[in-house]
Amino acid sequence: MSEGTPSGGERPLVAVLDYGSGNVHSAVKALVAAGADARLTADRGLVRDADGLFVPGVGAFRAVAEALRASRGDELIERRLAGGRPVLGVCVGMQIFFERGVERGVDTEGLGEWPGVVTELDAPVLPHMGWNTVEPGEGTRLFRGIEHERFYFVHSFGAQKWLLDVQPPFPQPVLTWCDYGAPFLAAVENGPLSATQFHPEKSGEAGIRLLANWIDGLRRATL
DSSP states (O other): OOTTOOOOSSSOEEEEEOSSOSOOHHHHHHHHHTTOEEEEEOOHHHHHHSSEEEEOOOSOHHHHHHHHHHTTHHHHHHHHHHTTOOEEEETHHHHTTEEEEEETTEEEEOOOSEEEEEEEOOOSSSSEEEEEEOBOOTTOSTTTTOTTOEEEEEESEEEOOOOOOOOTTSOOOEEEEEEESEEEEEEEEETTEEEESSOGGGSHHHHHHHHHHHHHHHHHHHO
16 A cells, blocks of 8 residues: 555554654554554655544643644644544644643643633642543443443643534534543544543553544445
């Protein structure tokens, strides 16, 4: 298979966006284990044409936002979503889809796909690090068969409100919440855009099954 050509077969092609987000090889391995042909890449054609795009994110909101814009990764993400092509963001790769992030007094513009601000969690001990259960919303596809499993979190900031008002005939987003001091969004399923605050690639078998659920959606979309 040549670069820039989607698989369209048994193993959907997933581009893991390489924009300098740190060590993301564990994400590539997890996606492969979940059934994808996963490739860490900055190739614009491959990112554009892949069956799915995985957007990692570690570190500070501002650093991720600046790195995405410097690599023009924000443009690629926007074009995919405009065309209804699936995208999955993880950790800060989820937070970046909100309008803004405020970390230690630094206010940074996000990608603006969802209204709202990412702020510090209201919890006595930070970061929130370790395993936690979540409350998947009705109609979830990501959490199908793993609704009561635990997932691995490591973060101090999150989206604590959901402000997007979706009117019929458009389907309502599926929201999954977690509680650590106070409720925050653990995952969102909103048309072609899905995201998790936790790290599925670090969440053992449950994380692999969640990625497999997302990949199954890619497979159905290519039939």
